Amino acid sequence: MYEDQFNIKNKLSMGPHTLEISPSLYESNRKRLVEELNKMQKDSIVVLQGGSNQPIYDTDASYLFRQESYFTWCFGVVEPDCFGLIDTVSGDSYLFVPQYPVEYAVWNGPLPTLEEFKKKYKVNYINYVEHLGQTIKELNRSALLVLNGLNSDSLLKTKEANFEGIVIFNVDRISLHPVISNLRAIKTSFEIEVMKYVIDITSAAHRHVMRTARTGLYEYQCESEFLHYCYKNGGCRTVAYATGCGSGVNAAVPHYGHAGHPNNALLKTGMLCLFDMGASYFGYSADVTVTFPAAKPGVSWVAMHLLANRVLLEQLKKGGLLQGSIDEMVDANLAAVFQPHGVGHLLGLDVHDVGGYLEGFPERLPTPGLKHLRTARKLEQNMVVTIEPGCYFIDPLLDKALKDFNLSRFIVADSLKRFRGFGGVRIEDDALVTENGMINLTKVPRTVEEIEDWMAGKNDHKYGPVRISDFSFDR
Numbered sequence: 001m002y003e004d005q006f007n008i009k010n011k012l013s014m015g016p017h018t019l020e021i022s023p024s025l026y027e028s029n030r031k032r033l034v035e036e037l038n039k040m041q042k043d044s045i046v047v048l049q050g051g052s053n054q055p056i057y058d059t060d061a062s063y064l065f066r067q068e069s070y071f072t073w074c075f076g077v078v079e080p081d082c083f084g085l086i087d088t089v090s091g092d093s094y095l096f097v098p099q100y101p102v103e104y105a106v107w108n109g110p111l112p113t114l115e116e117f118k119k120k121y122k123v124n125y126i127n128y129v130e131h132l133g134q135t136i137k138e139l140n141r142s143a144l145l146v147l148n149g150l151n152s153d154s155l156l157k158t159k160e161a162n163f164e165g166i167v168i169f170n171v172d173r174i175s176l177h178p179v180i181s182n183l184r185a186i187k188t189s190f191e192i193e194v195m196k197y198v199i200d201i202t203s204a205a206h207r208h209v210m211r212t213a214r215t216g217l218y219e220y221q222c223e224s225e226f227l228h229y230c231y232k233n234g235g236c237r238t239v240a241y242a243t244g245c246g247s248g249v250n251a252a253v254p255h256y257g258h259a260g261h262p263n264n265a266l267l268k269t270g271m272l273c274l275f276d277m278g279a280s281y282f283g284y285s286a287d288v289t290v291t292f293p294a295a296k297p298g299v300s301w302v303a304m305h306l307l308a309n310r311v312l313l314e315q316l317k318k319g320g321l322l323q324g325s326i327d328e329m330v331d332a333n334l335a336a337v338f339q340p341h342g343v344g345h346l347l348g349l350d351v352h353d354v355g356g357y358l359e360g361f362p363e364r365l366p367t368p369g370l371k372h373l374r375t376a377r378k379l380e381q382n383m384v385v386t387i388e389p390g391c392y393f394i395d396p397l398l399d400k401a402l403k404d405f406n407l408s409r410f411i412v413a414d415s416l417k418r419f420r421g422f423g424g425v426r427i428e429d430d431a432l433v434t435e436n437g438m439i440n441l442t443k444v445p446r447t448v449e450e451i452e453d454w455m456a457g458k459n460d461h462k463y464g465p466v467r468i469s470d471f472s473f474d475r
């Protein structure tokens with residue numbers, strides 16, 4: 001009955017028109033993890049705890065569930081309240097699911113049986129959560145490896161597995177986090193195909209919004225068009241982050257769209273729209289920014305950021321807003337006034353993906369501009385990164401710079417006045433690092449001519465539809 005109702009065929013998807021994700025993706029990730037851990041410490045068990053439903057304050061309603069990202073990376077499980085084990089000796093995987101009371105099915109529909117769970121996620125063993133501790137005892141390994149680390153973007157700690165009886169085991173809280181985080185930074189061929197899909201859907205949704213946006217609409221109506229397009233056409237029920245649809249002066253706010261500024265301004269004639277929106281598909285994220293009316297492996301991300309800063313300063317000088325030596329401007333960190341954020345970040349299961357700052361890799365630099373870089377690593381093949389140079393006219397930063405002689409000596413104050421209230425511009429693409437360079441996975445119009453032609457209804461053939469058959473993959 002369950003299989004007839006839910007059409008379980010051992011692949012994750014949202015329907016026949018959406019990408020099917022094979023369990024091979026997660027099997028491959030687990031295999032990589034075991035291989036790396038066995039270089040350091042054999043005879044251990046990885047213990048991961050999935051996410052739980054989060055109630056809305058003290059009510060009996062819950063936020064829409066999103067699985068914890070490390071758990072997704074290893075198992076692909078979409079249901080809450082699960083645990084997973086990986087035995088580094090045998091390589092076997094174990095999934096433990098909650099055993100709900102009979103009444104659960106009355107309100108939430110039937111749950112898969114244990115065998116259906118096992119088939120769906122292609123694990124070696126399946127059982128209920130209450131048997132977790134006993135299974136670990138029977139395996140009798142020397143250590144339990146649990147997640148315990150700091151996210152270098154949020155500065156929040158990872159979710160550490162915790163279950164009744166864990167205190168009797170030898171728990172290693174150090175070894176797992178740096179290894180699994182670094183593996184997440186380098187995508188497999190399976191993961192790259194999923195990311196191509198979600199970036200393609202995101203690109204198509206941005207193109208749709210560019211054609212439907214017009215004077216007299218509100219920013220949130222443009223946001224609504226994006227959300228609907230991604231869900232209807234790509235099966236992307238959620239987005240990777242809060243969408244930002246800034247127009248006019250709102251475009252100067254890098255994280256516009258939050259509760260205090262909920263994309264509620266009116267689009268007026270002559271305004272630039274800076275829309276930062278990305279879909280999410282089974283946890284994998286896109287992050288694309290449009291503004292409309294070449295690197296390779298081994299290149300330092302810091303060097304890329306500094307290059308973007310130099311180009312920005314050169315163009316502002318050409319436009320008459322700056323004066324003096326470009327080299328001296330770079331030394332004074334003037335670019336941070338106009339581009340306060342980093343040039344990009346790692347992208348994957350999280351929009352700001354893990355692996356940016358780990359032990360053994362370059363540390364965060366303290367200088368203005370560079371301190372906001374989300375990684376200082378050298379690019380490696382199969383990383384997926386965003387490239388998002390921007391130029392903003394943010395009053396608090398401009399006012400502060402004009403009071404600082406070290407910066408104000410380069411600024412042509414009279415010319416700058418014309419851009420007060422202008423907002424800002426950012427272009428954000430998602431790119432795959434290859435052996436010989438980079439592939440831009442984003443497919444949206446960028447040049448003035450491309451944007452004008454697209455919004456005029458031309459060049460449909462240039463981008464084409466998202467063809468799901470391009471993304472079918474398995475072993």
